Amino acid sequence: MNIAEAIELLKEHGYKTTGKRKDILTFFEEADGYRTAKDLIQYLEESYDGISFDTVYRNLHLYNEVGILETTELNGEKHFRMNCTHHHHHHFICKDCGKTKEIEVCPMNEVKKTLHNYAIEDHKFEIYGLCPKCQLA
Amino acid sequence: MNIAEAIELLKEHGYKTTGKRKDILTFFEEADGYRTAKDLIQYLEESYDGISFDTVYRNLHLYNEVGILETTELNGEKHFRMNCTHHHHHHFICKDCGKTKEIEVCPMNEVKKTLHNYAIEDHKFEIYGLCPKCQLA
DNA sequence: TATCATATCGTAATGGTTACGATTTGTAAA
DNA sequence: TTTACAAATCGTAACCATTACGATATGATA
Structure with missing residues (x-):
């Protein structure tokens, strides 16, 4: 899922395209892995002073509902990432940087x-641990 | 893991055996599946009026640490069950009653x-859904 | 049965998330 | 382009599970 696809998807569902919504997409496209609401708020506050929780969480839920984002729960906190739509797979998730590696094996x-x-x-x-980069750091 | 084993395990680690600790073990032995802290508090309040959160959560963490309980996170809430020590396996978890069925397949x-x-x-x-009983109800 | 570390109590604080009335803003029709 | 209005956002309070803490009570051991 890329930004253009996501905006198209929102329009199809009758949702408005706002600056904040675009910025949220940019954030997740650049993130390339799981991020928390807090991470997103921190990013958005650079551009928008005093961004509302309501806006952040409402859009995260919306994006999850329409399939732009996928979510998982780690340490009692929801984490979000761009949805990989192409095929069914699972993820290795780095505990440090949140980056993911696709796992093709599915035993279902x-x-x-x-x-x-x-x-x-x-x-x-899900498989948890440290990615090659974070092992060196 | 049964109650006697669990109490033995606590003693080995130098922890005291109290009435509440025994009752918590009884609760999980009878539960036969995943339960929340809230479930446990409700159960304990029948016998102990005004049981402290501190007691409940401290013991849940303790039991998890020494291996009496295992834990998983569902819908933003921690769930606990008696630890199955015998061999490595995974679980089907019923969304309704919390009961589990062992899955021998592990693709690791x-x-x-x-x-x-x-x-x-x-x-x-983990596999989620409804167990045969809860499909009928 | 005296001692003392451990367990528990009562309650306040924390952290992530949800909710809401008031206000602003895309969007599409006039 | 302007108007109208539903949708989006704001500012903030509430919610809920969990954690934390000083004071008190209680198993375990000597």
Whole structure:
């Protein structure tokens, strides 16, 4: 998902294009990994003095709903990243910088065989640790 | 992990055995699935009027540290269950009742092959949905 | 049974998130 | 281009799970 696609998606859903919304997209495009609401607020405050929590959280939820962002919970805090739409995969997540590496392995087909009569709605497979760069730092 | 093992484990680590600590163990043994701090407080208040948050959370953390409980985060709230010590496995978790079913599949060996130079510290593989009982209810 | 480290209490503080009335601003129609 | 209005944002308070702390009570050991 890139910025142009995201703006198009918002328009399709009838949402307005505002400066802040564009800046939020820019932030996540540059981030290339998971970021928190706090990270985003810090970024936006450079351009907008006194940005409202309401604006930040409302847009994060909106973006998540329409599929621009995906989210995961780490240490009691929600983290967001640009959605990878192309195909199903999972992530290695660096605990230090938040950057992710795609993992192609998904064991769900195998798992489904062992879960007769269970209604599977969702699954989460994440690997945590330090990326090569952050090990050196 | 059963209650006797857990109490033994606490003693080994030099922690005292109190009525509340035993009751917390009873709660989780009967629970047979993931429960929140709130659930536990509700249970303890039946026997102890005005139980302190401090007591509840301190003991939950303690139990997690010594390996009596394992924990996961669902919907922004920490959930705890008795630790399954016997072997490495993952869980299907029912969104309704919190009960779990063990999943023997673990794709980490395969994943490790694709993560050269990454320092893997941890991983999470969980399946969410409704168990057979909760689908009927 | 005396001692003392540990456990608990009562409650306030913290941190992330949500909510809301008032105000501003894109957008599309006139 | 102006108007009209729904949507977006602001400023701030409330919410909820969790953490923290000084004072008090209580298991465990000697």
